Amino acid sequence: MKPAPFDYVRPGSLAEACELLAGDEDARLIAGGQTLVPMLAMRLARPARLIDILRLPELAGIRAEKGAVVVGATTRQAVAERDPTIAAHVPMLARVLPWVGHPPTRNRGTIGGSIANADPSAEIPLVTVTLGADIMLATPDGPKSIAADDFFMGPMTTSIGQGECIGAIRFPVWPHKRIGVGFFEISARRSDFAFVAATAQVALDEEGRCLAVALGLGGVGDRPLRLDVSSLVGTELDAADMKDAVHAASSGIDAMSDLHASAAYRRRVAVTLCIRALEQARAEAAANPAEAAR
Amino acid sequence: MKVELRINGVARSAEVEPRKTLLDTLRENFLLNGAHAGCEHGVCGACTVLIDGEPVRSCLMFAVQADGYEITTIEGLAPVPGELSVIQDAFCETHGLQCGYCTPGMILAAHALLQRSVTPTREDIVEAISGNICRCTGYGQIIEAVQFAADRMRVANTPRANAPADKSEAEAK
């Protein structure tokens, strides 16, 4: 399985990359290549030109801002997995990263690449949607920011336009003292694309009441979904409340059916894993002492 | 296009099409046949090489992307021709292979683990080789080989490339 022929160019700057991209319909960006190269090998993608952005300094780096952590698009997944800023401030991302692909694919695959690929069961897009992250794009008309919710449009489909390139992802950081994260996924083999993946983040006050909650579901629909469980805010997140909230939030979700899992399975297990993720997040938050310094 | 690569500590160059993978370049241009093609879509791991010490699927990289890194192939592990590294010898000791096709990739994945982990748990080893599929062994004797090598390396005089962690990976998570 050899790819169809293409030209290869490595621009020296992001601006140059966008210009090249904008001017050529048959050009594609390549960074880590972990999802693109298999498609090239199977000739499912046949760009005439690859524009390599992996080493552009503008796309690299992880930095803390006020209320957010900004992760450069070409940050390798393995680097993000070990990064202390992400571990401290975006615990949900840190939690899912060991489950993304395999160690060798995380050594090359990038955060931005996974997001651009937009597989409905991919964990990194799921985190962006759950937390309400912003996808920051470089475009020929200047930088643009899109909410993750609006960025993912369907299976392998994003709102990215001709000439646009993901520059960075802005993950919101919760200010609360007591935060916990939950994550569960089910797949045929460990690290396959998940049939169902659920991520949750919970913040509690000193008495254990919910101050904030976020819940996301991947692998079920045609893109990652944020579920509205805001009714849980102010409650003590007991089992019955969580179950009701998840049922309400997940009713009417269109589930995919394929060789690996039926729609019925996905819908049913979605509810189970959402509840478990919330419970895990609650327990983790509750284990944080109320006066912990952050 | 001309590519300048550093392979097993040596600067090598080749003239390749952009679409030629690092795997095919290693094998055809440099006759380093230890990396093998198993699926060419990044799942089986038979093509594994080390890029700056970390395992990577060479079938998912193009040679034109591979400049500026230290590339290590299985041929670069032996201390001198005819001798085996501790890990290679461990695989012989426990019979951690049968047909040998997945073996170079498997050994490189194990090598990378043992460079950063002094006392890997069974779970650490399983995770480290989880990207390398073996159809012959059922993994049991492979895991034993890595454990055996880890034990030997703990008492050996050979320094490791990276500063080894005191805790296992599993503990650190």
Next chain:
Amino acid sequence: MNADPKTFRFVSTNRRVREDRRFVAGQGHFVADVALEGMLHVAVLPSPHPAARIVSIDATAALAMPGVHYVLTGEELAAATDPLMNGLDTPLVRRHPLAVGQVRYAGEWVVAVVADSRALAEDAAEKVYVSYELLPFVISAEDALKPDSPPVHPAHGSNVLLDRTFVWGEVEKHFAESPRQLSFRVTWGRSSTVPIETFGVAASWDPWREMLDVWASIQMPKYPDQIARSLRIPANGVRVHQDVDVGGSYGVKRGIKQTVLVAHLARRLGRPVRLIEDRLDNMGGGDAHGPDRIFDVEIAFNDDGIVKSMKMKALDNAGAYAGRAPFQLGKPIGAIVGPYQIQSVQYRAQSVTTNKAVQEAVRGFGQAPTNYAIETAIDKVAAALGLDRIEVRRRNFIHKEQFPYLIPSGSTYDSGDYHTVVDKVFSHIDFPAMERERDRLRASGLLAGIGIAACLEPSGANSAFEPLLNEKNTTTTWMDSCRIVIDGLGFVTVTIHNTSSGQGHETLVSTVVGEVLQIEPDLIRVIRPDSLACLPSNSPVGSRMAIMLGGAAFHAAQKLKTKLTRIGAHQLCLSEDKVVYAAGGVTASNGGNQLGWMELVNIAHRHYHLLPVGMEPGLESTHVMQVPTGGALPRDGRVQMYPCHSFEFHVVLMAIDPALGKPEIRRYVIGHDCGTVINPHIVRGMTLGGIAHGLGAALLEEFVYNDEGQLITQGFMDYLLPSSHEVPEVEIVHHCTPSPFTVFGQKGSGESGYLGAPAAISSAVNDCVRALGISFNKLPIRISAIGDAIADTQQHRQQEQTL
């Protein structure tokens, strides 16, 4: 031969497997490493349709592309070569490497493009335009049986390749007499061994020597013969280089269509040509799929759970050509009753063509699916009577004292002690503790269960299933060979005459020869000459090499030992019974004069005047060995199949989270008796690898065709191979019941683990869900199916409760 392990010096000791050394250094010699001067590369164009007439092929654009040398069509190839061999008497089911006139499955190779590189060949293949006229197609075996199903081979008249019923013993009488009966269906989904290295072959034609040289990733009996026949050249004009390392095969690398294709091109183009299947070629059109089988089973038994008789119908979906599929229905006849004293059997073997890819010989050659059916039967007998599953097995097992034991279908099982193996496994596990653990898991809210499987691994191989299913085939010879040379400096070189794919043959042979000659095995070199320099061999198939190669090496070494002893005796002026051979030297029995190795070697090689009269100079011996116990043609539908029968007993503790349906193996124990073990590392590796294969077949792997006849599992994203995360730690409990038919008492173990793991894992899943009234009767058992079945049952129960 005394098989007491305590008397062995090298056999059964933990020696390193010498082949490992070159592989850990990346110095294997696989077919993709073979680079010949001027070599050209092949890419194939597959059919997009499951059935269609080929109307036209236009290669003009492809031939105009840079670096393209040739485009080969099926018509041209069929004119220049004979069709590939059929095993059954079905001459109108013709098979060629490239489709001729019509395509018969989606993925079938239609055109081969030859270019300077594989990439250029693929570019050009996209520019070959084939126009098709669609034909009706059939995918399911049951549909193919219907008289109105579209025949895959119209000239053959129907889709039935084989429909043969055997009746061994008084089946109807036993059924009439038995107080109890049950019947069930189980389905073995189409999977295969899927080695990490695909099939590849390189060929080169030398017109000056009229010699075809072939390098291939091959595991195929009579490979040079079949190449010669198809290419219509003398068999001694084919030279297969058997020192090519094979990256895993487990049966399937027969590659004859690929070889004929490449050989023809090499001859036609006057340049070496190589085809390495890429993964898509391999999965879709490499013709290396495995059994695809529906079993309908009826059992007659009594209230004590003793099974008296069995009726089994096995309907197998061969795919578009006969391949080895029909014989994969025949080989299990040699162990059709499993390890049990079932007294009579009716067996109906049906093989049908459909528009799927073709099967090849998969590890066990049909035994693993058959064991799955037999073990399901025993579990159901136990359930029907409320008896313990292990107790029912114990009651039905053949007893140690009954061996050699003749089964109804005509094979004799050589030896076994099944009860002891089970006892040993239980004492190792502490079975009551495992049951308590199961109960504890259940109490915690999980589903939990224990899976059991007991089965045989027939080993040693012959091809008695061929004359059994095709009377025109009268082959009864199934041989293997070994040659030993001790050179003028006293070094030992052994030649073996087959290819290897990781079974450690060099280690096996050096151990055996070292044992007999009482010299250090590591000083013995083992090489594989090319096929023209080889003695007859039938390849490492049917779990035969420990028995056959071990046997041939043993006998060849014995001949040399005898010769050395005679030389020594003659030199010492003593009769042979007055001297002793030990550790490479000959001594007078009553002590005193001694002749060492080098003295004996020198006499043989240099001192003709000191040789016994009439003795050939030098030190070399060969032995060609027929398989033990085999050698007769079938009679009345009965025949002796393989000589030796290893035994395995699996116990699997499993838990399933009912909300998720994902089976998790908590503990895996296998009791394994393969007689005398020649190299423990090798046998252990086979067993662990076999269990991993079996786990894949039970839970993960399937070649799935959709209703449009398209293969939807063509890559490794959808065809799921177990990784290190999926395969549990396995505990192996050994027992040794030597075979009376082999030189050390060894039996085969090349298929161990795989033959029983699918049955054991299926049994475990079913034990987990039994209390819910569910069972699964099709492999692979997917997580989604488990989850949905549990949910449906729970929903029904809730509904019942609310009513």
